[in-house]
Each structure stands twice: as C-alpha cells, then as structure tokens.
Amino acid sequence: MEALVxxxxxxxxxxxxxxxxxRETKDYFVHRNGVRYAGTHLIIDLWGATNLDDPDHIxxxxxxxxxxxxxxxxxxxFHHFSPNGGVSGVLVLAESHVSIHTWPERDYAALDIFVCxxxxxxxALPALKKGFQAERVQLAEHKRGLIG
Numbered sequence: 384m385e386a387l388v389x390x391x392x393x394x395x396x397x398x399x400x401x402x403x404x405x406r407e408t409k410d411y412f413v414h415r416n417g418v419r420y421a422g423t424h425l426i427i428d429l430w431g432a433t434n435l436d437d438p439d440h441i442x443x444x445x446x447x448x449x450x451x452x453x454x455x456x457x458x459x460x461f462h463h464f465s466p467n468g469g470v471s472g473v474l475v476l477a478e479s480h481v482s483i484h485t486w487p488e489r490d491y492a493a494l495d496i497f498v499c500x501x502x503x504x505x506x507a508l509p510a511l512k513k514g515f516q517a518e519r520v521q522l523a524e525h526k527r528g529l530i531g
Contacts, residue, residue, distance in 0.1 A: 393480045411478070411500040412528065413519050421528025422479060422499030429511065431518025435485035438463045438470050444514030445474050445481050445494075446505030452498050491514040492517075497527065 413420055428490040430467030434440045438461040449456055467487065474481040479497040485493070492515060496504040512520065 391404060397531065412530070414498065418526070419530040420526040422497060422502070422526075423504050424495060424497040424525045424527050425504045425507075426523040426525070427436075427494040427496065427508075427511065428521040429515050429517040429519075430521070431490050432485075432515040433490070435487040435490070435492055436467050437465070438471065438472065441455070441470050441472060441495075445472070445483060446511060446515065448496070448510035449474050449476060449481050449511055450460070451501040451506040452504050454498055455479075455504070465466060481504070482508070482518050 390500065411421075413422060434444075442459055442461050446456060446459070454480065457477055458475040458476070458497055459472065461470055463470050469485040469487055470485045476498065480501050481494070481496045482493045483492055494511065496507055498504050508522075511517070
C-alpha cells in the first residue's frame with residue numbers, strides 16, 4: 384500500500400482537482416420561470432403520418448430530432464414487427480430518451496421525448512413533422528421531477 388501511495392495511485396483525501404470537480408458537479412435539473420424540475424417529457428401523437436414501416440427512416444428522423452433538441456445520442460434500437468408492420472424503437476440519450484411505436488395501417492405513431500438539462504424537446508417537432516409528413520400532431524407536456 385505504501386508503494387501505491389508513493390506512486391500517487393491511492394490517497395486518503397481528494398486532491399485539489401478532485402474537490403474542484405466535486406464543487407462544480409451539475410445536477411442537470413432545469414430552473415425556468417421560478418420552477419425547478421428534472422426535465423420536460425413530451426407525449427406526441429402523429430396522425431396521417433407516412434413512412435411508419437421503415438426502421439431505417441424512423442431511426443434517421445428520430446436522430447435528427449434528438450440532435451435538434453441539443454441531446455447526445457448514446458444508442459438506438461428499432462424493431463420491425465414484419466414486412467409492412469409497425470416499428471417500435473428507442474434512442475437512449477445522455478439526457479434521457481426518445482421512443483416510438485407505429486401503426487402504419489392507421490397512419491399513426493406514438494412518440495415520447497424526455498430530456499433534461501438545457502435540451503429543448505420542442506426543437507424536435509419540425510424534424511418529426513417533416514420526416515413523417517404528419518397531417519395532425521397532438522402534444523402533451525409533463526414536467527418530470529417537479530420540485531417547485
């Protein structure tokens with residue numbers, strides 16, 4: 384153990400760099416209009432939508448939307464149920480997630496976008512409208528982790 388201490392690999396107290404890092408740790412909660420919360424969760428229904436049976440297209444549209452919010456994409460996974468069937472998928476973000484479930488036979492898609500920190504989920508809407516050519520968009524917002 385003494386040899387490790389001499390090499391600087393083990394210490395009982397954090398170094399100045401470590402304590403500075405701890406002091407600057409950010410919790411990524413949002414503070415807007417006197418309200419503090421974890422993030423914004425949008426529930427989005429697209430009606431009269433197109434390209435809902437193409438996993439590659441869906442992946443590309445959701446990635447464009449996620450990047451527009453300011454989020455960092457970590458991983459994506461999309462499942463096509465059968466030829467001409469629906470798609471379920473998710474993008475895992477450093478700031479949370481984007482998910483989709485489609486019913487191409489009804490020209491309908493259900494999405495949710497949850498982001499924390501400085502990301503703005505509303506900035507994804509133009510990419511979704513353009514990419515799926517939705518005739519109608521229903522939208523609901525929920526503030527997650529509301530503190531007050």
